[in-house]
């Protein structure tokens with residue numbers, strides 16, 4: 001009985017964490033809208049020109065493109081020039097190599113970095129994970 005109760009509490013705790021981390025499923029969808037709980041990358045250095053929004057970790061940007069992008073190359077890999085973290089309490093690390101490797105930039109909850117703030121990190125990100 002005691003063990004069963006504990007397992008129930010763990011399940012509830014995990015469910016709460018999941019909801020807080022991702023918001024509602026609609027908000028966290030990869031849908032071209034940068035909503036609550038998402039990490040967002042932009043084609044231009046001023047949070048425009050193309051947008052890629054993610055609720056979870058992405059190990060390889062190669063298979064993704066920016067939404068709302070009309071540039072000649074709208075692929076996401078090595079192409080993001082500004083970033084936003086719309087999670088209210090989880091940091092997201094953007095990495096220059098796929099599979100969360102290489103140098104990385106930690107972006108605190110509810111903060112942004114534009115093109116000039118990214119400097120040499122601009123157009124280099126290939127994966128990201130929530131820490």
Ligand SMILES: [Ca+2]
Nearest residue numbers: 029031033053
């Ligand atoms: Ca979204």
